[in-house]
Amino acid sequence: MKPLLVIGSRGQLAQAIRHFRPNAIFLERSIADLSHPHKLTEILEQYDPYAVINAAAYTSVDNAESEESLATIVNSQSPAAMAIYCARRHIPFVHLSTDYVFNGSGDIPWREDDSPEPLNAYGRSKLAGEDAIARVGGKYLIFRTSWVYDAEGRNFLNSILRLASEREELRIINDQFGAPTYARHLARAILMIVDAALKLPKFPSGIYNMCNKGVTSWYGFAIEIVQYARDLDLPVKVRHILPIPTTEYPLPAKRPHNSRLDCSKIKSTFDITMPSWQEGLTACMELKKK
Ligand SMILES: NC(=O)c1ccc[n+]([C@@H]2O[C@H](COP(=O)([O-])OP(=O)(O)OC[C@H]3O[C@@H](n4cnc5c(N)ncnc54)[C@H](OP(=O)(O)O)[C@@H]3O)[C@@H](O)[C@H]2O)c1
Incomplete structure (x- = not known):
C-alpha cells in the first residue's frame, strides 16, 4: 500500500498526525526545506504517496513582518511546487491556512467565500499560498484553522501554564x-x-474552514487553562488574570479582532462536526496529567 506523505515532522499538526498515523512518512526540515521550492519536486519524487499533507509552514507571525519574502516562499511558493507535484500524479494535496487571511471586522463567523483581506505579512503569505494552490488546480484541500495548540510545543496554552x-x-x-x-x-x-x-466520484477540491466549535477570547481561554491547571494540581502562582484590549499589548503584526470561522461547509460536505474548544482543552489537559 502506498504511504501518506507528511511535510513537516516536529510541528504541532505533524505530531498530531503522527499520533493517528504513525506509519506515515514525515519529512523534517533537514530533508524537505520549504525555503528551497525548486528542490522539492526532486525530493518528493523519491516517494510514491497516495496523498501529501503539508503540515510545515512559516508560522512566526511577528517575525514575518520583517521576513515577508521568506514567509512567502515557505507559505506560498513551496506549497505551489508541492501542489504541482501532486496534480501531475493525480493525488490529493492537503494544506493548512489561517483565520489571519481575514481583516477581523464585525462579529459574524467568516465563511470560505468571504473576501480575504489579511492585516499582516503572515496572513498575506498564507493567502498567497491558497491562491497559488487553487491556480494549480488538481485535487487539493485547504483547511483554514485558528489558534492551534497541543500539549507540547510553543503555543498559547503552554505559555499561559508557564506564566501562571x-x-x-x-x-x-x-x-x-x-x-x-x-x-x-x-x-x-x-x-x-x-x-x-x-x-467520492468527484474530488471535492476547495477551501474549508476547520476549527473547534464555539468562541472565546484569549482572556477566556486563559481563564479556562488556569482553572484546569488548578484542578490538576499543576503549579499555579497567579492570583489575578486581567482582561486588556489589544492596544495595551502591542506586537509587530496586527491581529484580527474577529477570527470566528463558520465551519458549516465541512458539515455539509463531509458530515464532520468539530468538538467544542472546551472539549479540545479537556482532551489536551488530560495529557498533562500523565
Ligand atoms: N499555530 C496556529 O495557531 C495556527 C493557526 C492557523 C493556521 N495554522 C496553520 O496550521 C499549519 C500547522 O501549524 P502548526 O501550529 O503545526 O505549526 P508549528 O507548530 O509552528 O510547526 C511548523 C513547522 O513548520 C516547519 N517549518 C518552518 N519553516 C520550514 C521550512 N523552511 N522548511 C520546512 N519546514 C519548516 C517547522 O520546522 P522546525 O520544527 O524545524 O522548526 C515546524 O515543524 C500551518 O500551515 C499554519 O500556518 C496554524
Missing part, C-alpha cells in the same frame, strides 16, 4: 475572538476527510 506558575498577575487580550483548536482534533478530522474525499 511564575507570576501573580497576568494581563490577557480580551478583544480578539476565535476558537482555540486542539491539534489532535484538527489532525483527526483532516485524516477522516482525506479518506472520505478519495472515495
Whole structure:
C-alpha cells in the first residue's frame, strides 16, 4: 500500500498526525526545506504517496513582518511546487491556512467565500499560498484553522501554564475572538476527510474552514487553562488574570479582532462536526496529567 506523505515532522499538526498515523512518512526540515521550492519536486519524487499533507509552514507571525519574502516562499511558493507535484500524479494535496487571511471586522463567523483581506505579512503569505494552490488546480484541500495548540510545543496554552506558575498577575487580550483548536482534533478530522474525499466520484477540491466549535477570547481561554491547571494540581502562582484590549499589548503584526470561522461547509460536505474548544482543552489537559 502506498504511504501518506507528511511535510513537516516536529510541528504541532505533524505530531498530531503522527499520533493517528504513525506509519506515515514525515519529512523534517533537514530533508524537505520549504525555503528551497525548486528542490522539492526532486525530493518528493523519491516517494510514491497516495496523498501529501503539508503540515510545515512559516508560522512566526511577528517575525514575518520583517521576513515577508521568506514567509512567502515557505507559505506560498513551496506549497505551489508541492501542489504541482501532486496534480501531475493525480493525488490529493492537503494544506493548512489561517483565520489571519481575514481583516477581523464585525462579529459574524467568516465563511470560505468571504473576501480575504489579511492585516499582516503572515496572513498575506498564507493567502498567497491558497491562491497559488487553487491556480494549480488538481485535487487539493485547504483547511483554514485558528489558534492551534497541543500539549507540547510553543503555543498559547503552554505559555499561559508557564506564566501562571511564575507570576501573580497576568494581563490577557480580551478583544480578539476565535476558537482555540486542539491539534489532535484538527489532525483527526483532516485524516477522516482525506479518506472520505478519495472515495467520492468527484474530488471535492476547495477551501474549508476547520476549527473547534464555539468562541472565546484569549482572556477566556486563559481563564479556562488556569482553572484546569488548578484542578490538576499543576503549579499555579497567579492570583489575578486581567482582561486588556489589544492596544495595551502591542506586537509587530496586527491581529484580527474577529477570527470566528463558520465551519458549516465541512458539515455539509463531509458530515464532520468539530468538538467544542472546551472539549479540545479537556482532551489536551488530560495529557498533562500523565
Ligand atoms: N499555530 C496556529 O495557531 C495556527 C493557526 C492557523 C493556521 N495554522 C496553520 O496550521 C499549519 C500547522 O501549524 P502548526 O501550529 O503545526 O505549526 P508549528 O507548530 O509552528 O510547526 C511548523 C513547522 O513548520 C516547519 N517549518 C518552518 N519553516 C520550514 C521550512 N523552511 N522548511 C520546512 N519546514 C519548516 C517547522 O520546522 P522546525 O520544527 O524545524 O522548526 C515546524 O515543524 C500551518 O500551515 C499554519 O500556518 C496554524
